[in-house]
Amino acid sequence: MAAIKRTIGERAFAVFNYVFMTVLCILCLYPMWYVFCAAFSDPAYMYGSRGILIWPYAPYNVKGFQLVFTNDYIISSFLNTLFYLGVGTFLNMFLTTLGAYSLSRQNCYWNGKIMKFIAFTMYFQGGLIPFYLMVKNMGLLDTYSSIILPVLVSTWNLIVLRTAFGAVPVSLEESARLDGANDWTILWRIVFPLSQATVAVVTLYYAVYWWNNWFNPSIFLQTKAKYPLQLLLREILLQNDASMTSGANMSMVGQESISQYKLLVKYCVIVVATVPILVTYPFLQKYFVKGVMIGSIKG
Amino acid sequence: MTQNNSKKSTEMNLLTKILIIALTIVTLCSLALGYISALDQTANENVLSYNGIQMLFGGTGGKSASSLNPMLLLSLVCYVLLIVGIFFRKDNSFMCIACSALGFAALLMFMFDARFADRREFNFAEGSVSPQIGWWIGVLAALAILIVAIANKSAIAAAKRHNQRLRLYENRDLPAGYKDPTVWEIIKRDFEKHWPVYLMVLPVLAFYIIWCYGPMYGIIIAFNDYKPKKGFLGSPWVGLDWYREFFRGPFAWRTIRNTLFISVYNMLIGFPAPIVLALMLNEMRSIAYKRVVQTITYIPHFISLVVMSGLLIDFLSSDGVITTVLSKVFGIPAKNYLGYAQYFRTVYVGSEIWQHLGWDSIIYLSALSAVDQELYEAARIDGAGRLKQTWHVTLPGIAPTITILLILRIGQLLSVGYEKIILIYNSSIYETADVISTYVYRVGITDSKFSRSTAINTLNSAVNFLLVVMANKISGMLSETSLW
Amino acid sequence: MNKIAKILCLVLSLMMVASAALAVESSQIVGTAVITRHDYGARGLTQLPIVDEPLTIQVWKGLNEPVMTSWDQCIVYDELEKRTGIHIDWVYPPVGSERDNFNLRIASNDLPHMFVEGRSQYAGSLDEICDDEVFMDITPYYEAGYTPNYKYLRDNHEDIRMDTILDSGKLAVFWQFDYVGTSPWSGFWARKDLMDKYGLEAPVTFEDWENFIKTCYDEGGYKILIQVGENGGGGGDLDTCYYVFSAFDVGYYYYQVDGTVKYGAMEDGYQQALEILAKWYANGWIDPDFAGYDWNTYTARIADPANYSIFGMNYGEVGQTVTTSRLSVPEYDLIPINGPKQTPDQELHLRQYDFTTRAQWDALTWRCVEDGIAEKVCQWKDYWYSQEGAELFSYGVEGISYIWNDKGELEWVYDKPENAQYFPIDMADETKDFWTVYPLFKLHNGGYLRDSGSYIMSDYVWACIDEWAKVEPTYGIPMTSFTAEEATDYAALNTPIQSYLNECVGKIITGQMDASEWPTVQQTLKDMGIEECIAYQQAALERYNARS
Structure with a gap:
């Protein structure tokens, strides 16, 4: 009797759950869908109306994308972002793992103190000026290193990973020690694989940071050839706005209106900045979910 | 017998007591004398003649010394309390730290107070040795008290732990000739045992020292009028002027209130939302649909700030998508939602949640996956339904993650980033939209007043830091989880 | 000397307009x-x-x-x-x-x-x-x-x-x-094609304006767009609402009458101007979203022929706006107008000031x-x-x-x-x-010694310079400068004052605050130190006038 009742409640909940999730998905998806539609729509139409779009408004066009891709640096900045993302995330993960492992060990005299020392920096920073001077004095201005080195470890991620490492049962570690394993082996053979889910999350956090990174590059880089994609896209966005008001590139898009393209380019830039990550993400998610699964089985 | 020998006192030992009392007296005396001589100085207005006491304690004082400075008063009260406490209480380590820390802080505030002392006196770079040795002796003594008090507290804590251990092993005999290790021995042994761990943390530590602590000297410009040519130490000292200016200004209260409202709303609604989402996702049977939902809810996170703000303005305008839906479906008259102060908080918090809901749930999902499946089995065997399982197994399972994130979140309570607000607000909704950081941006960055913006920023961080320390303490008391 | 230079350039621009006007009766952009x-x-x-x-x-x-x-x-x-x-x-x-x-x-x-x-x-x-x-x-x-x-x-x-x-x-x-x-480069534009369509004249007085706006609003849903305070990329003298205030002989921020600096918000007439704007807003004539537009949105909005009957615009944008709009409305045309007056022969003293x-x-x-x-x-x-x-x-x-x-x-x-x-x-x-x-x-x-004539693209520009220059900006404050100490103190006082003023103006226009509360606002401005700011401006102006 009780069992049946519960099933009804559960069923009702399941139905609610699915309906809720569907609504949520629509809510999350629609603005992006709107942007996609807008990017391919007729600029003259988009220009005048701000109503609801279900499908791109004909005549479809790709002129906005042409405008974005006429930029000479788009390919190099894309490669740069891949470089920053690859090298940066790898170094991030390596150092963060080391730090998180060390700081998650129990009974170490200094760990609590080091943790305080680190957490303090989340709240107090010297500010931009000394930070800039630091990079400058090290001779790193306008180098790839100036982008990667100052953000090797993110305290937030370190704390997240440390919490996960701390949750690995001590018994496993102890038995490994009896087998003669040292800390290095324990980290990479036991703790790291067992926390795979969180490791995956933290990696993802870092990767997304690198994908979206523009502020530090905007301070430290001079050479456009070293710009990451987001900084360049930001420039395109602003540049198109500014130059179109000046009337300078009137001839660039022909006799149709330039102002219309202002909007269009904006939408196209969003698409360019978002599509690569959206396209790759589901593939990554497969591994990511697998990691979560492995973690759950072993944990 | 051995037990008695090694039982440590949890009371403050006599030597420490004497040390603290002596230091406190030095502090009080130097402050009092400095103050008196400052009074002397004000009596003959700006005449730089030093009598004997002034030569020793250097109180050239300053213009407003004749009225007793509240910070100085607070400091004095603290130290008097400290002495009284030491005489009349047994376990006074906490009181000791509290009094000396507060006293020291108040004293520093007093020293930084440029209105009290002549600015030039505190300007190290101008070459002349400050005649205000008296004040500085006071400050050093106060610092020493603080250090002794902290050391005392940790010694007592160590003794307590030690006694606890003895109690645990009460029934066993300790080996003959057992001696309590000294701190140095503990450190040495610890290092011998854990050196690989420390070796591994070394690069991380180096990173923090170079990149986070290296530039920290920059905070000093919050207390001076920073001139690039003169450098960080050479710029004229202004003490707490920037803070005074901020609090005297008409917008201090409003910006603080707005910041608090926005972040409290954001925490009350925005913090549980991803947890609920993660739990609901966890209840979904269809793996494929779950994955689809996950992927889709992450999408908004990838929209950049500039774009997000543009979309918000677009959608919320009087003929935008959201307004259209609201007026067509719910019959609310169409208006520009960003033009009315009463909607701003809803718009801001709502859009924040929309953008980060899915993404923030990732961390909980990963924590959920780490919950032991056997516990669910056990719960099921005990006849627990899904709801009960969630309540008794799932939530405790992810509680450490929630706690840590909550502590971190509390530390952000007084910081609402300016980037997004600056992009979406306008002058007719400042009433609810103007927060500390936007104010700092408008006043500081726009006018290139580096010192002013650093000052308010530092204040902001200090409050946040206090909040996070408190939250951590409370969490450490209630549950076992804490940040450090 | 200053005046002579101004008259000279006025004459110069008039001549240029005249010569250009002969060539282009057909109102084509050339x-x-x-x-x-x-x-x-x-x-x-x-x-x-x-x-x-x-x-x-x-x-x-x-x-x-x-x-x-x-x-x-x-x-x-x-x-x-x-x-x-x-x-x-x-x-x-x-x-x-x-x-x-x-x-x-x-x-x-x-x-x-x-x-x-x-x-x-x-x-x-x-x-x-x-x-x-x-x-x-x-x-x-x-x-x-x-x-x-x-x-x-x-x-x-x-x-x-x-x-x-x-x-x-x-x-x-x-x-x-x-x-x-020198020439004004920002001001009001009215829709010439709508005037022809509805049989309207270029508006001069407030009555004309209201009639004009009302007709366009009722017939075709056209609104007007103004720039106030910090929106529209302006900052005081660029804002077209300046023109509405100028009918009441007050400036939006600081202005000077015969060497005496005044602050518009503290003077009589400011409240009346606000009441008019608030009335227009309440009637639905002013774009309800005006406060939220940044510069780019602003320019995009005015270039849509379905939106406005009157709007403020810089002359640099006029060519594009006309070209764009003619794609959808072939008869689209614009005419520069000055701000509303109380009586047809009232003399205005304020407009966008130029150097x-x-x-x-x-x-x-x-x-x-x-x-x-x-x-x-x-x-x-x-x-x-x-x-x-x-x-x-x-x-x-x-x-x-x-x-x-x-x-x-x-x-x-x-x-x-x-x-x-x-x-x-x-x-x-x-x-x-x-x-x-x-x-x-x-x-x-x-x-650096720019021949600004070389940038001017169309006759609209010459026409608007001609029209707008009919108002002599005698109340404008020239390029004064502050001393270092003044600048610090002035900024500390003036920045909050300016944002408070913009906030209140925005609130009154959108009806969130009643215009009758203006004396309270004035009192608050006084408490915030507006009088000291006026004194700083006054001192700076006197020093400027003493320059030779």
């Missing part, structure tokens, strides 16, 4: 501004090349141009280097972060030799930044004769002389000038002194103000981008290149102007 050779006076006083040995200096300049990816491509700077022998090592701040970058460089003492267009980045006091040895005060070099052309301009133009000196007697920086002179000295300067930094090349850099910079320099920056290189024809008129050289990516369209010969040649040769957008 961009043939006839440019004759100006004699700027100063020429050839600097020995060229300036340096014998190659010298490289670092110059900070934002690059926000669609047609070039580096200033090295610009033929103007290329030619400049050929002539002077000084090579420029450009430093670019990222687009959109110019101000951050500028401040960061100053704060960390990482200075180039020159900051270009620093006025957009630096809001503080020039006195202060020169005293702090960040910028180099050019006065000693000016007096020692290293800047003969700049000196010539100052000696021969009273308004330039008065605008380019600080009250402390420092010249501080190099300012930019508009040679053709020969543009609100833009370039600053040499202290690094020039440290490197011991201050004299050379001054001479080099001064060359920009010579006859050759002015022509170089205004039109490019003679024989390459332009020639002077037999009649002494400027002719742009325009050959459509084979594979020029920026030239997908054929342009009729008569529409050749600066902007068509600009991307081709990568000219310099903006100049």
Whole structure:
């Protein structure tokens, strides 16, 4: 009797759950869908109306994308972002793992103190000026290193990973020690694989940071050839706005209106900045979910 | 017998007591004398003649010394309390730290107070040795008290732990000739045992020292009028002027209130939302649909700030998508939602949640996956339904993650980033939209007043830091989880 | 002298309008501004090349141009280097972060030799930044004769002389000038096609305005768009709501009547102006979203023919707006109008105020002194103000981008290149102007002794200058300057006042606050120190008037 009742409640909940999730998905998806539609729509139409779009408004066009891709640096900045993302995330993960492992060990005299020392920096920073001077004095201005080195470890991620490492049962570690394993082996053979889910999350956090990174590059880089994609896209966005008001590139898009393209380019830039990550993400998610699964089985 | 020998006192030992009392007296005396001589100085207005006491304690004082400075008063009260406490209480380590820390802080505030002392006196770079040795002796003594008090507290804590251990092993005999290790021995042994761990943390530590602590000297410009040519130490000292200016200004209260409202709303609604989402996702049977939902809810996170703000303005305008839906479906008259102060908080918090809901749930999902499946089995065997399982197994399972994130979140309570607000607000909704950081941006960055913006920023961080320390303490008391 | 200059340029522009108006009755946009050779006076006083040995200096300049990816491509700077022998090592701040970058460089003492267009980045006091040895005060070099052309301009133009000196007697920086002179460049436009359609006249009085707006609103749903406070990229004198206030003889922010500085919000009449705007808003005549528009949205909105019957716009946008709008509304047309008046023959005293000295300067930094090349850099910079320099920056290189024809008129050289990516369209010969040649040769957008006539593209521009200039901005405050101490105190008081005022104005117009509460607002402004601010402005104005 009780069992049946519960099933009804559960069923009702399941139905609610699915309906809720569907609504949520629509809510999350629609603005992006709107942007996609807008990017391919007729600029003259988009220009005048701000109503609801279900499908791109004909005549479809790709002129906005042409405008974005006429930029000479788009390919190099894309490669740069891949470089920053690859090298940066790898170094991030390596150092963060080391730090998180060390700081998650129990009974170490200094760990609590080091943790305080680190957490303090989340709240107090010297500010931009000394930070800039630091990079400058090290001779790193306008180098790839100036982008990667100052953000090797993110305290937030370190704390997240440390919490996960701390949750690995001590018994496993102890038995490994009896087998003669040292800390290095324990980290990479036991703790790291067992926390795979969180490791995956933290990696993802870092990767997304690198994908979206523009502020530090905007301070430290001079050479456009070293710009990451987001900084360049930001420039395109602003540049198109500014130059179109000046009337300078009137001839660039022909006799149709330039102002219309202002909007269009904006939408196209969003698409360019978002599509690569959206396209790759589901593939990554497969591994990511697998990691979560492995973690759950072993944990 | 051995037990008695090694039982440590949890009371403050006599030597420490004497040390603290002596230091406190030095502090009080130097402050009092400095103050008196400052009074002397004000009596003959700006005449730089030093009598004997002034030569020793250097109180050239300053213009407003004749009225007793509240910070100085607070400091004095603290130290008097400290002495009284030491005489009349047994376990006074906490009181000791509290009094000396507060006293020291108040004293520093007093020293930084440029209105009290002549600015030039505190300007190290101008070459002349400050005649205000008296004040500085006071400050050093106060610092020493603080250090002794902290050391005392940790010694007592160590003794307590030690006694606890003895109690645990009460029934066993300790080996003959057992001696309590000294701190140095503990450190040495610890290092011998854990050196690989420390070796591994070394690069991380180096990173923090170079990149986070290296530039920290920059905070000093919050207390001076920073001139690039003169450098960080050479710029004229202004003490707490920037803070005074901020609090005297008409917008201090409003910006603080707005910041608090926005972040409290954001925490009350925005913090549980991803947890609920993660739990609901966890209840979904269809793996494929779950994955689809996950992927889709992450999408908004990838929209950049500039774009997000543009979309918000677009959608919320009087003929935008959201307004259209609201007026067509719910019959609310169409208006520009960003033009009315009463909607701003809803718009801001709502859009924040929309953008980060899915993404923030990732961390909980990963924590959920780490919950032991056997516990669910056990719960099921005990006849627990899904709801009960969630309540008794799932939530405790992810509680450490929630706690840590909550502590971190509390530390952000007084910081609402300016980037997004600056992009979406306008002058007719400042009433609810103007927060500390936007104010700092408008006043500081726009006018290139580096010192002013650093000052308010530092204040902001200090409050946040206090909040996070408190939250951590409370969490450490209630549950076992804490940040450090 | 100032007045004479103004009348002169008025006459000049009137003549140009008249000549252009004859040619284009059909209200087609034709961009043939006839440019004759100006004699700027100063020429050839600097020995060229300036340096014998190659010298490289670092110059900070934002690059926000669609047609070039580096200033090295610009033929103007290329030619400049050929002539002077000084090579420029450009430093670019990222687009959109110019101000951050500028401040960061100053704060960390990482200075180039020159900051270009620093006025957009630096809001503080020039006195202060020169005293702090960040910028180099050019006065000693000016007096020692290293800047003969700049000196010539100052000696021969009273308004330039008065605008380019600080009250402390420092010249501080190099300012930019508009040679053709002063003209209003922002104001109201009304829809000519709607006037024809609904049988309306160009509105003059408030009654006309309300009738006009009401008809357009009722018949076609057209609203009006105003710029208030911080929206629309303006800042006080650029805002078109300024014109509405001017009918009540008050300024939006500070203004002066016969040498006495006043603050609009504290005067009678301000409340009445607000009541009118609030009434319009309540009637639904004003775009309800006006407060939230940033500059880009603003320009995008006004260019949509379905939106507005009256709106404020800079003359730079008019050509594009008309072209764009004619795509959907072929009969689209605009007419410049002045702000509403109380009676038809009321005399207005305020409009967007304009200067020969543009609100833009370039600053040499202290690094020039440290490197011991201050004299050379001054001479080099001064060359920009010579006859050759002015022509170089205004039109490019003679024989390459332009020639002077037999009649002494400027002719742009325009050959459509084979594979020029920026030239997908054929342009009729008569529409050749600066902007068509600009991307081709990568000219310099903006100049130091700028021939602003060369930028003007259409007759609309001439027409609006003519119309708007009917209002004499006698209440305008000239380019005064504060001392270092004043600037700090003034900013501390004025910044909150300004944002509070904008906030209240916004609230009253949108009906969130009643206009009858205005005395309370005035009291608050008083408590915030408006009177001290007025005193600072007054002192600065008196010092300005005492300049000679």
